[in-house]
Amino acid sequence: MQRNQTNYVILGILAIHPHQSGYEIRKTIQQSVGFFWGESYGQIYPALKRLAAEGLIVPSSSGASSRANRQEYSITPAGHARLQQWLAVPYRDDPPRDEFLLKLFFGRDAAPGITAAHIRQMQEKLRRLLATLQELEPLARAHNSKNPGFPFWMLTLSFGLAQMRSALEWSESALAELSAVEANVTAAPQPADGIPAA
Amino acid sequence: MQRNQTNYVILGILAIHPHQSGYEIRKTIQQSVGFFWGESYGQIYPALKRLAAEGLIVPSSSGASSRANRQEYSITPAGHARLQQWLAVPYRDDPPRDEFLLKLFFGRDAAPGITAAHIRQMQEKLRRLLATLQELEPLARAHNSKNPGFPFWMLTLSFGLAQMRSALEWSESALAELSAVEANVTAAPQPADGIPAA
DNA sequence: ACACACATGTAATTGGTTACATGATTTC
DNA sequence: GAAATCATGTAACCAATTACATGTGTGT
Numbered sequence: 001m002q003r004n005q006t007n008y009v010i011l012g013i014l015a016i017h018p019h020q021s022g023y024e025i026r027k028t029i030q031q032s033v034g035f036f037w038g039e040s041y042g043q044i045y046p047a048l049k050r051l052a053a054e055g056l057i058v059p060s061s062s063g064a065s066s067r068a069n070r071q072e073y074s075i076t077p078a079g080h081a082r083l084q085q086w087l088a089v090p091y092r093d094d095p096p097r098d099e100f101l102l103k104l105f106f107g108r109d110a111a112p113g114i115t116a117a118h119i120r121q122m123q124e125k126l127r128r129l130l131a132t133l134q135e136l137e138p139l140a141r142a143h144n145s146k147n148p149g150f151p152f153w154m155l156t157l158s159f160g161l162a163q164m165r166s167a168l169e170w171s172e173s174a175l176a177e178l179s180a181v182e183a184n185v186t187a188a189p190q191p192a193d194g195i196p197a198a
Numbered sequence: 199m200q201r202n203q204t205n206y207v208i209l210g211i212l213a214i215h216p217h218q219s220g221y222e223i224r225k226t227i228q229q230s231v232g233f234f235w236g237e238s239y240g241q242i243y244p245a246l247k248r249l250a251a252e253g254l255i256v257p258s259s260s261g262a263s264s265r266a267n268r269q270e271y272s273i274t275p276a277g278h279a280r281l282q283q284w285l286a287v288p289y290r291d292d293p294p295r296d297e298f299l300l301k302l303f304f305g306r307d308a309a310p311g312i313t314a315a316h317i318r319q320m321q322e323k324l325r326r327l328l329a330t331l332q333e334l335e336p337l338a339r340a341h342n343s344k345n346p347g348f349p350f351w352m353l354t355l356s357f358g359l360a361q362m363r364s365a366l367e368w369s370e371s372a373l374a375e376l377s378a379v380e381a382n383v384t385a386a387p388q389p390a391d392g393i394p395a396a
Numbered sequence: 397a398c399a400c401a402c403a404t405g406t407a408a409t410t411g412g413t414t415a416c417a418t419g420a421t422t423t424c
Numbered sequence: 425g426a427a428a429t430c431a432t433g434t435a436a437c438c439a440a441t442t443a444c445a446t447g448t449g450t451g452t
Contacts, residue, residue, distance in 0.1 A: 012304040023403050033303055038293035087308040091297045095236035099289045105231055105354045106210040108347035110285035121288055151379045152305035155372050166364035174353050181349045221431050
């Protein structure tokens with residue numbers, strides 16, 4: 001069974017804000033749901049063609065842009081129906097893959113300090129993202145608080161914030177725990193098979 | 199640039215516990231890192247061939263299994279070196295995709311009750327997983343607490359637990375917030391473009 | 397004039413799931 | 425003897441990134 005999630009992000013984004021070009025749609029995605037969703041042009045442009053062929057979106061023009069080589073799209077009633085239909089289906093979480101956790105899990109086999117470095121790398125990423133999202137919130141509130149979508153956007157945001165804060169908290173204690181562990185190991189961390197790597 | 203993460207999971211798993219068959223490796227992955235990583239046979243068997251061809255793993259036999267049609271593998275010194283090399287590289291997080299959050303974000307366009315249902319679905323999944331992991335912990339502690347990998351496994355686990363608890367907490371307040379919102383909206387949720395969908 | 401952002405698209409490649417196909421061994 | 429689990433693999437398909445290719449409009 002196919003899901004073709006790209007189609008639905010596009011429909012959802014156009015439902016919130018019509019008359020957008022492929023280029024703009026991508027930017028909107030990055031700015032609004034970027035912290036948990038990404039789309040590349042290689043996905044978006046073909047998807048727009050397909051959606052238009054199916055009548056779920058239509059080429060449109062708002063007259064707001066002077067650019068010649070630009071095709072805006074808007075969602076059609078059929079597209080909106082399709083979006084709602086998709087929303088009603090129980091979500092399916094795709095098998096997660098977290099390289100950070102994988103490297104953490106195999107930390108035994110890493111040279112000393114490596115795992116701590118990963119954790120710090122993660123902290124930096126999270127802090128940056130957290131800061132961005134926190135700055136975004138009041139702005140969104142000021143501009144869109146009357147939009148019926150607003151409460152849902154805030155719920156999404158608060159979920160992200162909660163996850164990031166919890167991850168950051170964890171990272172502090174993890175670093176502490178780690179340095180305790182690596183201090184205890186007087187010998188160099190044993191490579192399982194006797195031959196240390198370069 | 200290619201990453202071929204499957205190779206590294208296999209190397210890492212075999213570093214922890216050698217003499218495993220493809221079938222077993224998959225099971226081990228599910229049981230140990232399953233909550234943040236998955237591999238299918240379609241990935242594992244070809245990967246085993248490749249890794250063996252590169253000399254990073256070798257067919258081996260522990261004599262512990264009587265099965266004829268079974269090939270065990272173990273990691274070689276070269277494989278271990280390769281694993282360490284990979285561990286030393288900063289992790290790269292692949293663009294996340296969370297269908298749950300996407301449906302939450304577009305909740306405005308869903309029929310009433312839909313989003314709440316998604317959240318409850320998520321709660322159930324999390325509760326089940328949380329329970330499994332919590333049961334797992336004391337067992338792991340009893341059997342492996344002397345293994346040098348143990349602290350890293352616990353760190354990974356505690357990360358997962360923290361994330362799940364935080365998500366569950368969020369979900370409670372989200373449901374409350376949601377019912378407040380849906381109570382307020384006396385009219386049906388407005389389709390963005392004036393044309394109500396079927 | 398130059399750089400940057402806007403804008404659209406395709407081709408190659410990789411990565412991954414899923415379904416299919418097959419069969420042995422163990423347990424009930 | 426049936427069912428479940430162990431066990432290995434391939435082929436078809438789908439999803440997605442990345443790099444490539446090209447060109448326009450805007451601001452400095």
